Amino acid sequence: MEWKTIEFQNLYAESSRNGLYKSKEFHGTVIRIVNMKELFAFPLIGEQEMQLLDVTDTELNKFGLQTGDLLFARRSLVEEGSGKCVLVVEHKKSPIVFESSIIRVRLNKNHCLPLFYYYYFRSPTGRLGIQSIITGAGQKGIRGSELAKVIVYHPPVTEQKAIAQSLSDVDALITECDRIITKKRNTKQGTMQELLTGKKRLPGFSGEWEVKKFDNLTKLITCGLAATPKYVREEIGKPFLSAQNVRNGKVVYDNYRFISYELFDQITKYSKPQKGDLLYTRVGAGIGEAGVIEDNFEFGIYVSLTLIRTDKNQLHNYFLLHLLNSPTYKSIAKNGQFAGGGVQNLNVQIVKEFSISLPPLPEQKAIAQILSDMDTEIAALEQKRDKYKAIKQGMMQELLTGKTRLVDSDRI
Template sequence: MMSNIPEGYKQTEVGVIPEEWEVKKLGDISEIIMGQSPAGNSYNQNANGIALINGPTEFTEKYPIKIQWTTLPTKLCKEGDILLCIRGSSTGRMNISNESYCIGRGVAAIRAKVNSDGSFLEFQVQNAVKKILVLTTGSTFPNIDGKSLKNIEIAVPPLPEQQAIASALSDVDALITALEQLINKKRDIKQGAMQQLLTGKKRLPGFSGEWEIKKLGEIADVKTGPFGSSLHERDYVVDGTPIITVEHLGERGVVHENLPMVSDFDKNRLNAYALQADDIVFSRVGSVDRNSLIKEKENGWLFSGRLLRIRLNTKYIFPAYLSYYFHQEPTKQRIRSVAVGQTMASLNTEILKNIEVAFPPTVKEQIAIAHILRDMDTEIEALEQKRDKYRALKQGMMQELLTGKTRLV
C-alpha cells in the first residue's frame, strides 16, 4: 500500500509533521505553575501588596488588568508567562502576563524553558485550546489539572524555525492589535458624539429651537409579541418567515443568525405581529435595554412574545434617531431603572409608553444627527470586518505553520 505521507514528513501522535520536528509534552518544553489562592483576609483594592489574577475577571484581549491585590502572595507568574484559565466556563481563555502577579487557583502560568521560544509557545498553546477543552468535556464544572496540562502533546520544530513561525504570526497579531486600538478609539469618538448630539449640548449648523420631550406613548404605538400559546417551537420550519427573538437584538440592527422560522400558514395567522421597516423592537424580559431598528430587509418578519414592538409616528420622530437615542447609556439606565420583577427584569407596554424621550424640534435635524452617527457606525463596521479578515488569516496561518505544512526555514 502506498503511503500518503509526503517525502520529508512522518506520521506522529499529533498528525503528519516534518521529519526534523519532534512531538513533546507541554511539560517538557515549559514550566507550568498552577495557581493557588491566597488567604481571603489578605485581599484588598487599595493596591497593597501584589496584584492578584483569578481569571477571567482580570482578563482582557491580551494583558490582564489589576482589580484586587494581596499582601500574602502564594504562586507568582513572571512577565511574558502565558496565563491560562483552568476552572469553570472560562477554561481555555488566555492572556499574557505583562509583569509579575500572584495567580489564584483558577489560573495556570506557562513559562517557556531554555531552547523554547516563548512567543512560539504562546501560539502553540492557543492552537491546543481545543485539546484542553476536550479534557473538560462532560464535566458540570469544567477544569483541568496540572498533570493533564503537562501531558498535552504538541509538535515542536528546531528553535530557529520556532522563532521564524513566531515572528510571522506576531506580525499578524500586531496588525490585529492596531486595528483593535483604532476600533476602540472610533467607538469612543462615537460615544462622545452621541453624548453631545443626542442631548442638544451640541447643535449642528443651521438648526435652532427648543427640543421637545414627550412620552413614548404620545409618538408611538407599542405592542407586545404573541402569547406563548400562539406560537410553539414545534411550529418552526426549516424555510419560512423569520421570527426575531431577544438573542437577535444587536447594537447596529438585527442579527441574522440562527433565526427560527414559521410557515406561510402561521405567518398569516400571526399577521398582527408582522414588522415594518423603521419599527424598533425591545427585549421585554431580562436584558430590557436591548433593542434594534428594523430595516427594509426585515420587513414582514415576525417578533416573538419576549419582545415589544414600537411603531413611530414619523411626523414627530425619525426612527433611526430614536434608535440611537435608545442606545446611549443614560437612556439604557433609565429603562433598566423602571423595569419590574425581582428575579428577572421585565417591561410591559405601559412602562415603555411612559418613558420620556427628548428630540430636536424638526425631523430634518433628527435625520442629520442620525446620518452622522450612521456614518461613524459604517466606518467602525468596515474596520471590524478588516480585523476579522486578519483573524481568519491568522487561524489559517496557524494551521499551516504550527503543523509544518508550510515551512519558513
Template structure:
C-alpha cells in the first residue's frame, strides 16, 4: 500500500463549534445542506433487463455487492441510481449496509440513494465515508415505524457533520480507498484459499488423491470403532452469569471454540467428568438441519466443561483425532449426518446411537496423520490471512476515526 504521511492537527489552528472542536478550514454542516436523497423513479420495461438491487444483496457492514441482483422486470416502480452515488439501507435490519455504486441500476425503495448537492462542496467518495461514521449510523438507528422500523430523513437532515475542504475530502477518500483495496484483495485471497482447502479435503479424505509413500488399502469402520468416548453434556441453567465455563451451541457456531460465547453452570459433584481434554471434538447434534454436524476441536488449556446440546467425541488410538475432525467437516460426512437427522418444528437432531453407526473408510494411522498435517497446514494459512484481514479492517477503522474528525490531517 505504500507509506502515507500524516501531520497531526495543530491545535492552535482549531476552532470551536457548538458541538465539538474542528480544524481551521473545516465547517460543521447539516446533512440537508450538503447532500440529498435521489428519488428518480424507474418503471421497468418488459423489453429491458436492468440490475435491480434489494437489501439482501449487500453484505453486512461492508458495502460489497454479493454478485447477484434480480431483474427489474420482475418488480414494480423502483428508485434509479447512477454510478458514483451512495446507497444506504434505511430499514432497521439492514442499517449499516452501504455501497458506492460502480454501475447504473435500480434499487429497492428501502434503500436511500444519496448524492452531493454540490460537487464543489462534497465529493461523493467522501460521502461514502461519512455514511460509515458512528455519528451517521447512530442517527440512522433512531428509527420510526412499529412493524418495520426505518430511518427517518427528517430527523437526520438537521444533524451537523464536520466537513473538510474539497481537496482534503478527496485526499482522505483516496487514502481510505487504498485500505479498501488491500482489504478486498485479502478477502479474495481467503476465498481462493478456502476453495482450495475444500477441494483438498474432498480429495484426501476420500482417497481420490493419495500422498506420496502410501499405498495400503483403506478399511471400513463404524464410527464407534474410532471413539473412546461419545457423550451428551451437562444440563445447566442458561441464565447463569457466574460459575464454571460450559459450552453451548453458539460456542462452536463459527467452527472454532469461541470463549466469548460460552455459558456458566453452578459447580456440581462430578464436574471433572465433563471437563474437556485437549483434542476433544464438539459436535452439533441438535440444531437447524443446515447446522447439524458442525464441529470444533478443543486445542486449548483453558478450563472448559461440556454443556448441553453438543456431543463430545473423544478419539481412540485407532485413529488420528485431527483426521477425524476434518472428516466430520467434510461435505460427505455432513451430508450423511443430515440425512440421518430427525427434523422437528424448529430444529433437527441426530442421536449418539445413529452417529456411532455411520460407516467411514480409513487409511492406516500414519497416512491419517500425514493427511491431517497437510490439511492443518492449509487451515493455518487461511487463519493467517484472516488475522491479516482483521488487522487491515482495524487499521481502516482507526484511520476513519481520526481522518473524518480532523484529529489527524493529511497533506494535500
C-alpha cells in the first residue's frame, strides 16, 4: 500500500501558533522560554537551562509547551535556518514557553507520531517542503499559514513508530559516541596540562626541565608568500596552502588553489615544506593552530601560515605540536597578535621569542606518543560517529519517503 500525502494541517490537534513576546522588564525567575538560541543549538528541547520569564497563567496556558510539540524557526538570517524543526521532549524541571520568532505545531497523536514528523522535517524531503514556503530577501522566513499547507507523507501510525524507533536507535549510537568523545577530549586536556608542564612526570624520567627560546630550538621559522599570487589551473601548477588547511591539529589537503611552477620554485628555494615540519596558523579565527606535515607532498604556503622546522636534536616535532595546540599556547598566540597592515596576525618574530619549558628529548618523545595515541583514539571515535551519521542520512532518505518499508504493508 502506497503512502498517502496530505496537507500538514490535517494532522494538527489545534491551529499552529506564533510564540510570546515579552519586553525585558518581564524577565523573571520561574518560567523557561525557548529562544532562537536554543532552537538552533538543540534538536530536542527539554531540560536545558534557558532564560527565565515572568508570565501570567493565561500566557502559560496559551504559550506553554507540551511533550511532542514541534517548533519551527519562523525567521532566520540564512535560508538553512528558516523553518528549522525541533521536538519538545519530556521535561520535569519547570514549564516552558516559546518566543515570537518560533511557530508551535501540536499534532493529533491519535493520527500521527510527533517523533516521525520531527525526523521528516529534518530530512531532505521535509526540507524541500519547507524551502518551498521560505520568503524574504534579507531575513528569510516562513509563515504558519503556509506551513499548514505543506504536503507531507502520511504512513500508518504503526509504520511511523517503526521508522521513528529505527532512527532513534541510530541517534542513540551517535549521542553515545559524542559523549565518549567529549570525555576523551576532557581527559586529554587534563593530561596535556600535567605532562606538558612537568606537573606530572612519566615513570623513569626525572630532573629539571630547561627553559629556552623558541628560536634556539628550531632550524627554520618563516612565513609564506606575502602577496596574493596569480592562481593557475591544477594541471599547470603546484598546490598552495593557507591557514584554512590546518584544522584540529592536522594539515588537511583540501580546498587549496594552485600557483605556477615558476613561483613555486621561487618561494620554496630556501624554505620548502618537508615531511615532519609544522605549519602554524598566524591569522584568522583559528590563529595558533598547528599541524605536522605527515606526507611527502609538495606545496607552497601563503602568508597566513608559519613554517617551522625543529632542531631534531633538541625538540621533538610532535611534542611541539601538542604544546602549540594546548590551551596555554593558544592563549599566548591569541594575545601575541598585532595589527600589522591592518590585519591581526601572529608575527614570526613573536613566535621566535616564545619560551618553552623543555624536558630531555626521550621524555619529549614519550609525552608526544601518549598524547598522539589519545588523538588516534579520539579520531577513531569521530570516524565511527560520522559513519553512524552517514547511515542515518541514508536511512532518512529511504525510510521517510517510503522507498524502503519496515512494516509489511499488507498487515497495516
